[in-house]
Amino acid sequence: MDTVFISRLKTFLDAVAETVPLYVPRRVDEHYVCVSYDSENGKVPEFNNIRVCTPVKEFLFPLRELAAVFPEPVAPEEVAPFAVFGLKACDLRSMEILDKVFMEEEFEDTLYLVRREKMLVISSDCSDPAESCFCNILGGQSHPEEGFDLNVSAVDDGFIVQSGSSKGRRFLSAHISMFGDVPDALLAERQKNRTATHDQLEKANGAFQLRASAQEVVERGYESEVFDEQAQTCVECQACTRVCPTCHCFYLYDTKQQDYFGKMKMWDSCMRTGYAAVAGGGNPREMLGDRLRHRMMHKFSYFLERYGVEMCVGCGRCVDGEAGEVDIRVLLRKLSDELTDKGRAVAKKAK
Amino acid sequence: MTANLYQPINGEIVEVIDESPTIKSFVIAPEREFGFETGQFVELTLPGEGEAPFTPSSSPAVTEKMEITIMKAGRITAQLHACEKGQPVAIRGPYGNGYPIDEFVGKEVYIVGGGVGLAPIRSLFLTLVDRIGDFKSVVCRFGARTPEDFIYKHTLFGSWRELDGVEMKLTVDECNGDWDGNVGVVTTILDPKDVDIENAVAIVCGPPIMMKFATINLLEYGFDPTQIYLSMEKNMSCGVGKCGHCMLGKYYVCKDGPVFTYAQVQKYPKIWE
Numbered sequence: 001m002d003t004v005f006i007s008r009l010k011t012f013l014d015a016v017a018e019t020v021p022l023y024v025p026r027r028v029d030e031h032y033v034c035v036s037y038d039s040e041n042g043k044v045p046e047f048n049n050i051r052v053c054t055p056v057k058e059f060l061f062p063l064r065e066l067a068a069v070f071p072e073p074v075a076p077e078e079v080a081p082f083a084v085f086g087l088k089a090c091d092l093r094s095m096e097i098l099d100k101v102f103m104e105e106e107f108e109d110t111l112y113l114v115r116r117e118k119m120l121v122i123s124s125d126c127s128d129p130a131e132s133c134f135c136n137i138l139g140g141q142s143h144p145e146e147g148f149d150l151n152v153s154a155v156d157d158g159f160i161v162q163s164g165s166s167k168g169r170r171f172l173s174a175h176i177s178m179f180g181d182v183p184d185a186l187l188a189e190r191q192k193n194r195t196a197t198h199d200q201l202e203k204a205n206g207a208f209q210l211r212a213s214a215q216e217v218v219e220r221g222y223e224s225e226v227f228d229e230q231a232q233t234c235v236e237c238q239a240c241t242r243v244c245p246t247c248h249c250f251y252l253y254d255t256k257q258q259d260y261f262g263k264m265k266m267w268d269s270c271m272r273t274g275y276a277a278v279a280g281g282g283n284p285r286e287m288l289g290d291r292l293r294h295r296m297m298h299k300f301s302y303f304l305e306r307y308g309v310e311m312c313v314g315c316g317r318c319v320d321g322e323a324g325e326v327d328i329r330v331l332l333r334k335l336s337d338e339l340t341d342k343g344r345a346v347a348k349k350a351k
Numbered sequence: 352m353t354a355n356l357y358q359p360i361n362g363e364i365v366e367v368i369d370e371s372p373t374i375k376s377f378v379i380a381p382e383r384e385f386g387f388e389t390g391q392f393v394e395l396t397l398p399g400e401g402e403a404p405f406t407p408s409s410s411p412a413v414t415e416k417m418e419i420t421i422m423k424a425g426r427i428t429a430q431l432h433a434c435e436k437g438q439p440v441a442i443r444g445p446y447g448n449g450y451p452i453d454e455f456v457g458k459e460v461y462i463v464g465g466g467v468g469l470a471p472i473r474s475l476f477l478t479l480v481d482r483i484g485d486f487k488s489v490v491c492r493f494g495a496r497t498p499e500d501f502i503y504k505h506t507l508f509g510s511w512r513e514l515d516g517v518e519m520k521l522t523v524d525e526c527n528g529d530w531d532g533n534v535g536v537v538t539t540i541l542d543p544k545d546v547d548i549e550n551a552v553a554i555v556c557g558p559p560i561m562m563k564f565a566t567i568n569l570l571e572y573g574f575d576p577t578q579i580y581l582s583m584e585k586n587m588s589c590g591v592g593k594c595g596h597c598m599l600g601k602y603y604v605c606k607d608g609p610v611f612t613y614a615q616v617q618k619y620p621k622i623w624e
Contacts, residue, residue: 067357070398070441076355107591107606110355249595252357252588256399261441263357263396270595278586279403279425282559282624284599290621294598302601 004172004179005186007158013037013045015175016083020120023059025052025086031320034058034084047154048086049128051315055245056091057098059084060115067111067252067265074260076111083120085152090135090315092123092147094245100307101248111265120167123148125190127197132316134205134329138214140314142197153190160190208329210336214300214310220342221335222297228289230334233325236288238269240318240326246299246311249275270295296331356591359396359441360385364434365416370502371495374467375432376408376420379440384414387445389452389478390471390582390610394590395419396441397434403427404446404587406609408470408503410477417442420470420502446590447609450475450554450580459487459546463565465494465537465557469502471582472556476511483516490546491519494537494561498523498530538564543572556582559623566613576614583609583616 006012016022022037024045031053037045059082066076095116102112126133126142135141144151149168153160160182163169172179210217241247251268254261268275271291277283285291303311312328319327362385366378379395387393389411396402403425409418423432434440460479464472472493479489491511495501501508501521512519522533522540533540537557553574555565562581569579585597585604592606600619602608616622 068355068359070359071361071439073355073358101593104592107356107593109591109593111357248593250589251594251596252402254396254399254401261396261398263359263402265357268594268596270598276586276596276598278584279428280558280584281424282584284585284621284624286624297600298595298598302598305601 002169002172003160003162003182003187005158005160005182006179009045009047009152009159011178012152012159012161013085015178016085016120016122016171019171020081020083022083022085032086034086037085045085047124047152047159050126050130050133051088051090051317052086053243053317053320055243055317056084056087056094057245057248059119060095060098060112061102061248061250061267064264064266065111066262068263069260070263072260076114079114079118081118081120083122085122085124087121087123087144087148088126088315089123089141089144090126090133090313091245092121092144093140093313094315095121096147097246097303097307097309097311097313098248100309120150120171121148122150122152124152125154125194125197127154127193129197129201129204130316130320131204132319133201133314134208134316135314136198136201137205137208137210137329137332138310138312138314141194142201143194153193155186155189155193160186205329208333210332211340212336214312214332215304217332217335217339218296218300220339222293224335224338226331226334226338227293227296228287230326230331231287231289231292234271234288234292234322235324236271236273237323238271239321239323240328241269241271241295242267243317243321245315245317246313270298292326292331296328300332356589357443359394359402359443362440362442364436364438364440367434367436370420370504371500373500374420374422374502376418376502377431377434379417379419379442380415381417381442385417385442385445386414387411387417388449389474390449391445391447392587392590392605392609393417393419393442393444393446394587395431396443397427397430398439398441400430401427402441402443404590404605406471406474406582408473410474410481412478412481420467420473422467444590446587446605448607450478450610452478455479455552456485457487457550459551460489461546461551461553462489462491462493463537463541463553463555463557463569464491465561466496466500467502468557468561468582469493469507472554473503475554480514480517483514486516487550488546489517491517492522492537492540492545493519494522494524494540494557496524498526536564537561538568541565541568541572548573548578551578553579554582555579559584563623570613576617577612579613581611581613581616583611583622585609
């Protein structure tokens with residue numbers, strides 16, 4: 001049984017929480033954050049219509065962690081299985097991207113790997129994308145099709161739960177009595193909802209459609225002044241890289257404890273002035289525009305060339321999160337417009 | 352389960368050698384054998400303080416000890432300079448690609464180095480000398496700010512120059528007293544007739560400004576960008592192509608480098624910064 005119906009979300013989440021610690025979305029002002037289900041004290045769980053504000057990387061690659069202990073190595077703390085509910089298709093794509101980096105053959109990051117393996121991924125359809133969402137521009141969609149253990153879709157009077165992995169199927173089989181069958185009418189309703197969300201995204205992002213692939217747009221626009229122009233509105237808060245679910249730069253630093261030395265691994269940001277500086281004093285990206293260009297090239301060209309996927313899922317968190325006015329959609333669109341203008345100019349010249 | 356990428360191997364400084372007023376060599380004994388290929392780098396940790404990337408200057412044939420030559424340039428290097436024999440350290444690595452020695456077989460190897468850039472070059476030189484018959488010649492052009500600033504003085508001014516198959520010229524930017532060699536930056540002792548360019552490779556390692564102008568000269572002499580091997584200095588931190596600090600265009604210098612041909616990196620701006 002792969003697709004089932006349940007009328008109350010709480011019944012489902014209670015069952016998950018009985019087996020493993022569960023994290024769920026909770027609305028705080030206009031955003032959702034992730035909280036421990038236990039801490040909710042039996043409140044009615046929320047079905048988030050949109051991604052939670054914080055990126056899923058927090059569960060796999062925490063802001064700061066102890067990466068190594070020496071001179072006497074210590075085995076890392078056991079990671080207990082856990083579940084996260086409310087991840088959206090963009091979050092699942094971001095995990096696929098992080099997997100490429102941290103689970104790369106020969107260079108597997110065990111700190112990431114253990115968490116990834118212990119995580120039960122419960123995603124859900126996105127039904128009310130934010131103004132900043134633009135997954136459709138980058139080939140994404142509002143509902144997950146892969147990368148989840150279980151996916152939940154809200155329909156009238158209840159929820160459709162679908163399994164996407166053997167872990168998910170095992171859960172459904174073990175709790176078969178709480179679920180009912182899914183009539184075709186509900187599947188049709190789910191499809192209708194998905195199409196409606198897709199249309200909403202298409203409509204909202206009409207102004208940001210690109211004339212070519214994002215890769216072509218940034219590569220051909222490499223010399224463009226758009227990077228410097230856009231950088232003028234950046235206040236270097238680095239929020240874009242923190243909330244980005246695919247940004248994974250980190251920084252290793254050493255600590256001295258009473259009975260051991262530690263190496264810590266902490267999120268870093270390529271938008272920081274001294275990020276690439278070397279001890280001799282050189283800094284290849286001292287200028288903010290150069291850092292912005294590098295970030296865009298990394299996302300849409302370098303990463304794609306190396307791993308076969310773009311390093312952006314169009315979740316729009318950077319647009320919401322940043323204190324300045326840099327908008328990745330505007331940046332890409334401006335480069336795209338220049339490309340067309342250039343094309344026209346060349347064509348005109350050729351005539 | 353694979354090993355923890357960030358776990359260092361414990362070691363100890365067993366000897367400190369003063370090379371120049373700003374440069375020291377540290378002989379390090381890791382607690383277990385530590386192999387590397389010439390040109391690869393390691394992350395050297397001063398416990399509790401931090402780590403920094405260095406290319407060992409010793410021969411890769413020696414695995415129970417390793418020499419690392421360090422210029423006082425920043426926080427960690429200054430702290431390392433204050434360390435003495437017996438100081439515990441830790442090492443991660445080796446990382447990166449090293450010099451493709453086998454591709455140099457049968458060719459003239461033209462080595463241009465300056466300042467503390469002679470550190471990786473020393474390891475390369477010792478590797479080449481071990482199988483000197485495999486190469487048509489090893490032609491060295493080394494520079495330092497003043498005679499006092501040359502590192503490895505003992506061998507550089509002595510035994511290395513006597514080796515069969517090796518030809519060497521030294522220069523200093525400025526000198527006050529006892530120096531009978533050339534005075535001028537390292538490009539002043541480069542000459543298109545130094546090697547048969549058709550059948551040569553060039554290795555360049557030194558301060559970025561020196562690497563830039565040496566590369567420009569080599570290109571003018573007719574070296575193809577694919578014949579020029581550069582040891583790039585970037586902010587390598589994790590060593591395994593993840594943390595992002597050392598990115599040079601699409602490359603992770605720590606994993607795809609630190610040795611690149613000029614052809615690989617020439618399209619990127621500000622590679623010398």
